[in-house]
Amino acid sequence: MLVFAQKLYDMRCADYFFLTNINMPQRAHFAFLISFLCSPLLIAQVLVSGNPSFSPQEYITETLDKSHQNIYYEYTYARDPEKKENTKSSLTVLQIGKNFSKFIDYNSIRLDSVKQKHSQLKRIEKNEMNEQLSFMNLIGFKPSIIKDFNKSNFIFQSRIPSNTYEYIIDQPELNWNLEQEFKTVLGYKAQKATVIYSGRKWNAWFTEAIPIFLGPYIFGNLPGLIIELYDEERNFNFVANGHNMNEELIYKINEKNIIRTSQTKFLKTQKSYHERPSLFLRGSTEANEIKKIPYNPFELNDTE
């Protein structure tokens, strides 16, 4: 029972689905209840009630750098490649330091700070779980991507219930095609560039006025900051909407039980999680089939 709750608690609610016939005693004292909001139009919401109680998860991070620039992007995305009209959005941030930069969903940072706060508690109970879940629900861009300027590689960290995975890829060769198209984004003159990366054609709008050669996701290496980015089919759209120079910590998760793997293996695991979520959430329950979660990855090629 508790194992199951822990797994759900770990899970980012990427979809709405229902758990039926949860194997639990009928009496009043059963430990908890989790339910999912059924309307697909609303933000999927998991709520925990009852009296679950766990010891908190460990929260260990390694600080790599401090940012001197933070670029915010509004991220609008289609969760289901079949239903592109159903988009959701969240806020992502590119934190730029001296030796590292990090691209992450802003709500992941908020969640981390909540986790850190809770890691000092003796027990995690209903309220704490709900607090964490309310942030998890807002996360649109799942991985945290840290770029190491010196090694010129990317450290990806992402959660698939109920583990954190980490893999490293080298800076991919991006053969940008500069197009003779210009527009104004956030008051900056931007030029269009296109590239094919991992099976998708990406359109980037960069501005020479900002000599930061980075952008959302792993994109960059254009002679200016990417202030707008989207794939040709408009599954994923990033538009810069803010900037500040606050000093933020650039950190990575350093849990003991982090799973270090390769990109190919991670993508396989992620895919099978979306197809058979129940395998990842089984715990002590009957292996009820939980509905498939639509899978719309950035990477279409399983690159090694």
Added chain:
Amino acid sequence: MKGTILLILLLIPGFIFSQSIINGTLSSQSGEPVSNASVTITNPKTGQIIAYGFSNNVGEFTISFTFNTEKLRMAVRSMGYEETILEIDNQSQTQNFILKEQQFELEEVMVKIPPVIRRGDTINYAVSAFSNTEDRSIADVLKRMPGIEVLKNGTILYMGTPINKFYIEGMDLLEGKYNLANNNLPHQEVLKVQILENHQPIKILDSLEYSDKAALNLQLKNKNTFTGQVNAGAGLSPLLWDANLTPMLFYPNKQMLVSYQTNNSGRDNSLQLKNLTPNDYTDSSNPNSEKFDWLHIQHLTQPRLPERYWLDNNTNMISGNFLQKLKKDYELRLNISFLNDKGQFRGSTQTFFFTSIDTISLFESQHNIKYSNSLETNLTLHKNTEKNYFKNSLGFQGFWDRQIGRIITSGGPIIQNLSNPFFQLSNNLHNVVAFKKQLINFNSYISLNKTPQILNVSPGQFESILNNGESCCIYGDTAFNLSKISTYISR
């Protein structure tokens, strides 16, 4: 011929666009190499970017391109350094730069951080996920939802505590008599079941007065729903029947539920008229609001089997419930129900006393008949908004109950005749208004109760001495007239 053309085509680009390679190093004024700076080559006439590159760890860069102009513009940009622009000739060359340090300033653009949406304490269950093919009413599905329990008498528990409201589309048609809907509403009509945790039914008190109870709301699939239950069954020898006709209607501004149920097959329909929610706190202080039997005839022990296997009844039940939304957020509700029942109970006991000399045997046979006729009506005017709570309900309850018990012993029959009616006329007014920062809470409960209960037992004890030769009579007539008006102010 073809070969010549191909050769020419291959040579032309070579003549016109010769490749240029530009390399060099970038360093700061203090001599440190500047890495990760961009070097762009543009066409000075159009501003078009021809090629670009970045300096490496030691500040070196190499850019190769093929472009046909005489002059080129070369720009070096890096965060923390001044932008450097240079006009060069279009040919391979080495260009070294010493960059001037300069604080990089970008105007801050504020970002609106989206708020965390915490959806109160509402838990939603999709009915389709919990229903099976054999289910008929919504109650059958509710039983299967985790956290929800339905007791034998129909009380719905959430996390072990009875719910305080049962809403259909947010409207409280039946108050505590929700069994009527719960047992008769087909589950196919219901989209989802919502549990509202810590539900305060009085909106003006929401967030002021804490409630630990949950409410249940049924969300229907359609805005306008007309549905119901019709079923009938019969059996022979003895003639048995069980029929249920329950049409219901749910519109955004009106709701209606009418039910006629009759059976003699041992089902106690009166349960559906029981009030299952804990009363408002105004009512709970009043012990006289329900029928109380002061007198009883001798009962038979109940067999240890479910009631439906032994109950010999003949029940007719009619219930009508109407709700209409009026102007200014008022709701008018009328609930009428009539129950007619005749129950028969037979039993006998035989007792043996073993003494050293003899065995004494006592035989007692009992036959009880219970007649009940009851009428309950309630007219309620209700307003529940964030600023005002008003509820006035006028109710009449009448019970014309009679019980006859015959005990046949070796000493002759004893006949008990009980008449236990109960009448109540009551008016309950509850009003909460906000007055500046105070809340004024006004309660009035007025009721007239009449309980003229009579129990006749014949033959009585020591008839000739105590009762002038007449049968014994225990007599109770209670009439309460209670009036209580309370007003209090709470912050």
